[in-house]
Amino acid sequence: MNRRIFLQGVTLILGVPGAVVPIPSLLAAGEMALTVEPLRKSHQQWKALLSVAAFEILFEEQTEEPGSSELNQEQRRGTYICAACYLPLFESQHKYESGTGWPSFTQPIAGHVATRPDYSLLFRRTEYHCARCGGHQGHIFGDGPLPRKERWCNNGLALQFVVHTDPLPPLRS
Numbered sequence: 001m002n003r004r005i006f007l008q009g010v011t012l013i014l015g016v017p018g019a020v021v022p023i024p025s026l027l028a029a030g031e032m033a034l035t036v037e038p039l040r041k042s043h044q045q046w047k048a049l050l051s052v053a054a055f056e057i058l059f060e061e062q063t064e065e066p067g068s069s070e071l072n073q074e075q076r077r078g079t080y081i082c083a084a085c086y087l088p089l090f091e092s093q094h095k096y097e098s099g100t101g102w103p104s105f106t107q108p109i110a111g112h113v114a115t116r117p118d119y120s121l122l123f124r125r126t127e128y129h130c131a132r133c134g135g136h137q138g139h140i141f142g143d144g145p146l147p148r149k150e151r152w153c154n155n156g157l158a159l160q161f162v163v164h165t166d167p168l169p170p171l172r173s
Contacts (some may be wrong), residue, residue, distance in 0.1 A: 011123075035111030036132045039085055039173070048082055054157045058084050058135035061120075061127075066101025069156020070103070074103070077164040083157060085133035085172045087112055090152070092164075098144070098151055103159065105152040106144055115140065128152065132171070 047055050056062040071080070080090040080103070089112050090105045098104035111131065118127035119140065126140045137158045144151035162168055 029154070036087060038131070039171075041133065046135075051086060051157075054083050054086040057157050058082075058137075059134075061136040064102075064155050064157050066096045066099075069103060071103040071156040071159060071161055072097075072101065074161050076161075078166075079150050079164070079168060080105075080134060080154075081162060081163050082130040082135055082137070083166065085130060085162065086169050087130055087132040088168060089113060089130060089137065089159065090154075091146045096145060098153065100151075100153060102138065103154045103156050104144070106148055106150060110153060114136065121136045135168060 043059050046059055050058065053064070057064060075105040076092065078092050079088045080092070081088050087109055091109065094106045096106060097105055108128070113128045114131045115128045116125050118125045128137050128140055129135060130137060135158060138152065140153040141153060142149055
């Protein structure tokens with residue numbers, strides 16, 4: 001265990017939220033380079049823009065009920081964007097049915113997510129967030145399909161789907 005992971009774990013145990021930082025996880029070497037400029041908005045500003053449920057998931061790290069997201073059934077070609085800042089996070093060709101009740105992907109758009117360790121269940125998981133706004137998306141598990149064996153398990157309310165024939169909305173500022 002390196003010092004950064006240890007210190008983040010200690011700050012989580014003590015109730016001090018750690019920063020969202022890229023750390024080595026299940027990802028391939030070099031993939032964690034962030035390619036977006038972080039957006040600084042207060043929780044009050046996000047609260048004014050989002051539904052109560054979306055805010056709780058994105059900025060209070062809640063989890064929606066399994067099977068509750070309309071995105072579970074989405075099979076059209078398109079892009080999944082962060083519901084808060086509209087940064088594209090996943091392409092539809094990387095979505096698959098994991099049987100978990102949450103939208104699942106084999107990989108994100110490179111540089112558009114940041115990870116950190118999560119000890120909320122008393123064991124280490126890897127949590128991921130939108131690299132631009134810091135909105136909580138979900139967790140990464142090592143039980144996905146080949147070749148990467150990654151399951152990016154996402155809260156549906158943390159995403160919006162844009163069908164490939166529609167333009168992506170401008171990023172929120």
